[in-house]
Amino acid sequence: MKLSYNSPIILTLALVSAVVLAFDSFLFTGLVANFFTTPTAFTPYSPTDYFRFVSYVFGHANWAHLSGNFLLILLVGPSVEERYGSGRLLFMILATTVASAAAMFFFFHYHALGASGIAFMLIILNSFTGKTSDAGKVLVPITFLLVFSLYFGSELMSSLQTDNTSHFGHLAGGAFGALFGFFMRPERGGLRHIGGSTRTLTNK
Secondary structure, rough: OOOOOOOOOHHHHHHHHHHHHHHHHHHHHHHHHHEEEOOOOOOOOOHHHHHHHHHHHHHHOOOOHHHHHHHHHHHHHHHHHHHHHHHHHHHHHHHHHHHHHHHHHHOOOOOOOOOOOHHOOOOOOOOOOOOOOEEEOOOHHHHHHHHHHHHHHHHHHHHOOOOOOHHHEEEHHHHHHHHHHOOOOOOOOEOOOOOOOEEEEEOO
16 A cells, blocks of 8 residues: 555645644744734735735644634545646635735735635635536536535625634635636546537646
């Protein structure tokens, strides 16, 4: 039996997040608060502030927070990485991370942390698995419509409550998942209807 590092981006995200929380819990108290949350003030000459626009996805408040996010990420992430490839997935994660942090900085002015936005981006993106096109027309998967409606409805209702949760981050992640699902081309195994038949296309 041989172990396989089958999903390098997803597994690395999980491992780094666990290491960061372990260091914060047992060795360097305040590590997450100081380096792995979004900034509420920004100094152009501070490398730390730029770093925190990306690093906050590795920070989690506690082990329950981390396990809740990564149960979802490890469940759906590997299939998304297999479909789109590690390079494309890394781009999607970085784009979602930076854009969400920038929006929270400019409009909400609170510290946010955690990979929940990435988790919901992957959930929405995963609902596009098997997306097809017919004579150049994109067919919208019913699975996407159901997941999108349930997810966004739930988040909008939850946002009306005060629960110390960044529902905007969740919504932003889901919105990016929908955007990438429609416009990001899979790396391999995409299905498309051509001339009345279904063929498997491998993008090289």
